[in-house]
Amino acid sequence: MLSMKNVSKDFVIHNQGGIKITPIKDITFEVKRNEIFCLTGQSGTGKSTILKMIYGAYRVTKGNIYLKINGEKYNISDCQIYEILEIRKKYISYISQFLQILPRTTALQYVSAPLLEKGADKKEAEEKAKEMLSFFNIKKKLFNLSPLSFSGGEQQRVNIARGLIENKPLLLLDEPTASLDVKNKERVIKKIKQYKENGGTLIGIFHDEKLKKELSDRIFDVKNNRYL
Amino acid sequence: MPKILEINSLSKIYGKGCSYCNKIIYEKSEESICPECNSVLALKDISFSIKKGDRFGIVGESGSGKSTLLKILYLLETPTTGDVIIYDNSAPRHMSNISINQVNYFQNNIMSFIRQNPYQGLNFNFTASGNVAERVIAKGNQNFNSVREISNSFLSKTGILKNRFYDLPSQFSGGQQQRIQIAKALASNPQIILLDEPTTGLDLTIQAVILDLLKALYEEYGFTMVVVSHDLGIIKHLTDICIVMKNGSIVEFGLTDQILQDPQHPYTQSLISSML
Ligand SMILES: Nc1ncnc2c1ncn2[C@@H]1O[C@H](COP(=O)(O)OP(=O)(O)OP(=O)(O)O)[C@@H](O)[C@H]1O
Ligand SMILES: [Mg+2]
Ligand SMILES: [Zn+2]
Numbered sequence: 001m002l003s004m005k006n007v008s009k010d011f012v013i014h015n016q017g018g019i020k021i022t023p024i025k026d027i028t029f030e031v032k033r034n035e036i037f038c039l040t041g042q043s044g045t046g047k048s049t050i051l052k053m054i055y056g057a058y059r060v061t062k063g064n065i066y067l068k069i070n071g072e073k074y075n076i077s078d079c080q081i082y083e084i085l086e087i088r089k090k091y092i093s094y095i096s097q098f099l100q101i102l103p104r105t106t107a108l109q110y111v112s113a114p115l116l117e118k119g120a121d122k123k124e125a126e127e128k129a130k131e132m133l134s135f136f137n138i139k140k141k142l143f144n145l146s147p148l149s150f151s152g153g154e155q156q157r158v159n160i161a162r163g164l165i166e167n168k169p170l171l172l173l174d175e176p177t178a179s180l181d182v183k184n185k186e187r188v189i190k191k192i193k194q195y196k197e198n199g200g201t202l203i204g205i206f207h208d209e210k211l212k213k214e215l216s217d218r219i220f221d222v223k224n225n226r227y228l
Numbered sequence: 229m230p231k232i233l234e235i236n237s238l239s240k241i242y243g244k245g246c247s248y249c250n251k252i253i254y255e256k257s258e259e260s261i262c263p264e265c266n267s268v269l270a271l272k273d274i275s276f277s278i279k280k281g282d283r284f285g286i287v288g289e290s291g292s293g294k295s296t297l298l299k300i301l302y303l304l305e306t307p308t309t310g311d312v313i314i315y316d317n318s319a320p321r322h323m324s325n326i327s328i329n330q331v332n333y334f335q336n337n338i339m340s341f342i343r344q345n346p347y348q349g350l351n352f353n354f355t356a357s358g359n360v361a362e363r364v365i366a367k368g369n370q371n372f373n374s375v376r377e378i379s380n381s382f383l384s385k386t387g388i389l390k391n392r393f394y395d396l397p398s399q400f401s402g403g404q405q406q407r408i409q410i411a412k413a414l415a416s417n418p419q420i421i422l423l424d425e426p427t428t429g430l431d432l433t434i435q436a437v438i439l440d441l442l443k444a445l446y447e448e449y450g451f452t453m454v455v456v457s458h459d460l461g462i463i464k465h466l467t468d469i470c471i472v473m474k475n476g477s478i479v480e481f482g483l484t485d486q487i488l489q490d491p492q493h494p495y496t497q498s499l500i501s502s503m504l
Binding site for chain 2: 085105
């Protein structure tokens with residue numbers, strides 16, 4: 001479904017004398033449809049960089065990222081910006097490491113937003129969002145408050161709820177589970193398994209060993225450019 | 229989506245201009261004042277296009293030419309050279325040399341302009357309702373009751389309370405004045421809304437409220453949005469695509485998250501690091 005072929009990424013920092021940072025060098029791997037594919041490696045090896053290149057938020061310096069989906073074929077590294085927007089809209093959800101949110105937005109608004117953007121009915125979208133939030137043990141009385149005031153674990157669950165509300169075919173998950181307790185980890189595992197049963201494909205970075213073991217079909221070691 | 233707006237080789241010189249001005253413009257050098265004739269080179273050979281439904285950002289420092297560009301798009305100023313094309317129901321309409329009537333048509337029916345300064349965007353001698361009504365009337369509605377009803381419904385839409393409809397703009401807070409401007413902009417049911425620093429000068433929580441409102445209205449109406457700001461936070465929350473301007477030129481163009489997370493140009497990088 002997704003194939004990274006000899007991908008490299010340079011960052012050139014101009015205001016520091018043009019130094020070049022190359023977090024990703026010549027990486028090659030392939031993700032099959034309907035698998036849970038885990039990227040692993042120490043901090044700074046470029047795991048998030050890879051996800052961001054797949055999402056089109058980082059430009060690819062060298063190499064190609066091929067995406068085959070619903071009978072269509074794209075080379076993400078060559079895509080025009082409108083194509084990237086379309087690919088995201090149709091196929092890819094991305095959950096970042098940190099909640100990115102405007103100060104006054106409520107948890108309910110934040111989680112239902114992807115459905116509303118797709119043109120869903122407001123009431124239906126909110127019902128679905130409430131269901132998701134409850135599933136992840138977010139208390140009802142928090143629904144109409146800003147997630148910025150929530151605990152770290154609550155914020156992460158809100159973030160995951162938003163990413164999973166849409167059921168897009170490809171989900172990119174960037175370490176959203178670092179501060180979860182056992183009970184909530186179980187919930188996340190359950191929801192991700194459900195997502196896979198429904199045909200979804202996931203490329204994820206899991207901080208947590210338990211999640212990584214229980215969920216991953218395959219694990220790719222980014223530093224050494226090989227499958228484990 | 230089809231194109232809705234196209235800008236081809238647009239330049240703007242304030243002053244008489246000379247051949248050295250042209251040299252600066254076409255070689256894209258950094259000077260913003262011509263050393264030969266002292267003209268101000270506000271825009272230098274800019275080209276880009278916007279598609280229907282885009283949320284398009286224009287970001288850059290003070291003096292980079294953002295507002296000049298927006299004023300040309302709204303036909304308040306004419307470019308020195310180059311062309312603006314607006315697609316009116318997919319038919320390309322060239323804005324160079326159009327008649328005053330045509331200018332009115334585009335300003336009243338196709339585009340709306342929300343200004344940073346409510347004193348420029350609102351008539352302070354009219355009530356809130358009267359300000360919105362002005363747009364509805366300009367579009368051709370002559371029926372007093374229907375004008376009033378439509379105007380008030382747009383004020384409600386932007387969160388102005390019923391008992392304030394007939395207050396004067398000066399009796400409202402800055403955030404509320406922006407709401408009235410937004411109501412006014414929406415009232416002509418425009419295809420394109422141009423916003424110049426829509427929340428600058430408001431305190432942070434009010435900014436967030438106005439950004440939320442604009443996002444919700446965008447989802448409801450599906451207009452095309454062109455947002456000018458020096459504030460990357462606003463560009464981040466309101467746009468999907470943006471250009472970065474410096475000294476009258478475009479230095480970078482891309483998805484807003486690419487520009488913010490992976491800026492390529494030295495200028496964009498310093499703009500972003502100054503924001504952190
Ligand atoms: N009417 C004018 N006469 C002369 N120079 C002008 C005029 N309008 C703009 N300029 C000049 O053109 C350049 C671009 O100005 P512009 O207002 O477009 O910048 P901006 O990017 O919108 O800045 P800001 O962020 O401060 O609003 C500046 O050097 C400005 O002084
Ligand atoms: Mg300006
Ligand atoms: Zn000159």
